[in-house]
Amino acid sequence: MFKTLSAAALIAASATLAHAEEWTAYTYSSVSTTAAVKGMQRIVNRAATEADLTIDLHLGKTLQIASADITQAVGDGVVDMAADFFFSGSVPLARVLNLPMLIENDAQWAKAYAAMEPTLVEAFAGQGVVLLGSYRYPEQTIFTTFEVTSLADLDGHKIRVTSPEQGKFVETFGGAPITLSGSEVPTSLERGVIEGVLTASAGGAKNWHEFLPYNYRFAVNYGNSMIIANADSFAALSEDAQAALRGIVAEEGPKTTEEFLEDEGVQKASQAEAGMTLVDSAEGDVAMATEKLAPFWEAWAEENGPEYVEALATVRAAIGK
Structure with missing residues (x-):
């Protein structure tokens, strides 16, 4: 069971569950300049105007949530939304996409993820969460x-x-x-x-x-990260807000992937230099x-x-x- 949430965060989480239009979100990444955090921040900003949803984003280590417990924390309603890179313990079936030497390039990844997405949606639903989308790191x-x-x-x-x-x-x-x-x-x-x-x-x-x-x-x-929401919190949103949030993530997830791929080239050159x-x-x-x-x-x-x-x-x- 998940036991490491602070008292203050528990109070915030309870308030979040009571007011579906005000969410708490968490990301495993603790560095605000990464594509992962920038992507989540764009989702937060757009949700405020396009889904009438206020989301308070917390970076990695700012809440007492272990990396391996993020999906569980979302399913339990500790936070309403998260980006989770370490979901494999909660949804091990998703690790099929991460098997070494199975998927060899970007095109294969796109085909494999599209084929697996319905299964992943169902698997995450079993944890009490809604799979909204994802983004991928470079190889x-x-x-x-x-x-x-x-x-x-x-x-x-x-x-x-x-x-x-x-x-x-x-x-x-x-x-x-x-x-x-x-x-x-x-x-x-x-x-x-x-x-x-x-x-x-x-x-x-x-x-x-x-x-x-x-x-x-x-x-x-x-490696990839899943963008997920608590099922009850998501269900409490209006249909228009649900559709808007899904649309935002559908755009920002792939954009985050592209930013990672661009940054890969930049970092390779910088590291070599x-x-x-x-x-x-x-x-x-x-x-x-x-x-x-x-x-x-x-x-x-x-x-x-x-x-x-x-x-x-x-x-x-x-x-x-």
Whole structure:
């Protein structure tokens, strides 16, 4: 159960539930300059004028909500709305989109997400939330404190991951996956607790680049955030307000994705200029990694049950893989 909300936040949450036109929102990101926060802020600003809905947005760590508990907090009515990157614990079925080496490019992502969206809507509804939309980070690549010129160089090294699926990728090539919160990454890199991270140039590397002199440009998988609302709070809105909010998120989610993709190029150039060594994926690494990880996709689905088998089949059919 979720137990870490402060008394003040509980009072605010109770007031929010009583007045559907005044919402509290939360985002996992604590940096106001990221595309993730800017996108949520645009949603908040537009909601005030287009949906007659006042939303008070709180950045990551400003409420006592653990990253892994965001979807639960929305479902429980602690907050009315959120952007959640760490939804996989609450809605593990959605992790099918994050399986390593399954989705290889932007076009495949678009097809896979469109095919899975009805299933995701239903899965999030089971948690008491309405899935309004999403945005996606650029490909997750490999940033390290040691030189990497092929996947074989991961052998024996400790790499921070954000999901069990990323962990499987690291293990496949002899590394040791470690799960840490974003706030723990800098000190863990300094102390040698971890020797690398899987992230995007416009994601974690934007804040941690000074600790990571090497970037192996190998796309392991994609990460995305879900924009969700409490089902009761959403139902309390007028039909016009509901439609307006859905429309706003439908526009701002993809716009946030585009901003991340643009920033990826900017950050790559900036990081290289600051001295980071960027190495392109070695010839044969993609094909080899795909062959090694394909059995894991099947095992992952079968171990989790028929819904997961169906979800994997849906994605593979959508991308022709």
